Amino acid sequence: MSSPITTEHYLVLSAMLLLIGTVGVLLRRNVVVIMMSIELILNAVNLNLVAFSHHLQQVNGQIFAIFIIVVAVAEAAVGLGILIALFRNKETVLVDEIDLLKW
Amino acid sequence: MTDIAFFYAFAALTVLGAILTVTLRNAIHCAIALIASLAGIAGLYLLQKAEFLFVVQIMLYIGGVMVLFLFVIMLVNLDGAAKERQYHRHWLAAVACLIGTGAIFAAFLHRGAGSLKLESPLPVVPGAGNVETLSMVLFREYLVPFEVASLLLLVAVVGGVMMAKKRID
Numbered sequence: 045m046s047s048p049i050t051t052e053h054y055l056v057l058s059a060m061l062l063l064i065g066t067v068g069v070l071l072r073r074n075v076v077v078i079m080m081s082i083e084l085i086l087n088a089v090n091l092n093l094v095a096f097s098h099h100l101q102q103v104n105g106q107i108f109a110i111f112i113i114v115v116a117v118a119e120a121a122v123g124l125g126i127l128i129a130l131f132r133n134k135e136t137v138l139v140d141e142i143d144l145l146k147w
Numbered sequence: 148m149t150d151i152a153f154f155y156a157f158a159a160l161t162v163l164g165a166i167l168t169v170t171l172r173n174a175i176h177c178a179i180a181l182i183a184s185l186a187g188i189a190g191l192y193l194l195q196k197a198e199f200l201f202v203v204q205i206m207l208y209i210g211g212v213m214v215l216f217l218f219v220i221m222l223v224n225l226d227g228a229a230k231e232r233q234y235h236r237h238w239l240a241a242v243a244c245l246i247g248t249g250a251i252f253a254a255f256l257h258r259g260a261g262s263l264k265l266e267s268p269l270p271v272v273p274g275a276g277n278v279e280t281l282s283m284v285l286f287r288e289y290l291v292p293f294e295v296a297s298l299l300l301l302v303a304v305v306g307g308v309m310m311a312k313k314r315i316d
Binding site: 059061062063068071073076090098106107113116117119129132137138 | 150151154158161162165166168169174177178181184185188191192194195196197199200203204207208211212215216219220222223225228231232233234235236238241244245248249252256259260277280281284285289292296299300302303304306307308309310311313
């Protein structure tokens, strides 16, 4: 007996999650919240990969999800390091006040 | 029937957590909402029989990355930022972008709906569990990417420390 929850459900949920994450990246001013939104986007992609992995009954999708998690962790570590250095120099975490390259 | 109930419960947790993450004012509250969202995603992994990813999600994301975020939030003083305006002045352009992207997603999902429903998920093969199958494929077919990932993590560790440490002049 097949489950009433289809792959489609997971894809719709993943698309919603990705859009919410994009809202956070585009609209928020706080760098920390922007980085959290990036994590949301990466998780949406992972959900998509796992859904297709389940759909096709192959584990390759889950392997890709593992690699995405590795990259996300590396990104979070370096990004938060940059954030601390930035806060030490500029005393702000609002992205539109960080305008060194603007003229 | 429990499948449906669990799916919708976890999906609601995920989406509500995500919305709260994006809308709340205090960064600590955002982080806690994000933890709820990540836990919902972990539950969805379990529903899809990806047990290894379920454990990784809880240990690595909720236990590792989110603790890192909370540390940084407490290290960087965000009290001032919480009182400021939370959204950009150019929010209209962002909303226009989002509506466009959302329309494209909706169109593609609507178009692809039939093709996904026709091919029902294959029956689960009994025998080897998720972790065994995953490790077989990971260490046989994806050994080189696995080693490259360890190099990437090393570079990230060194880079993170270099970025965050105080300059000694």
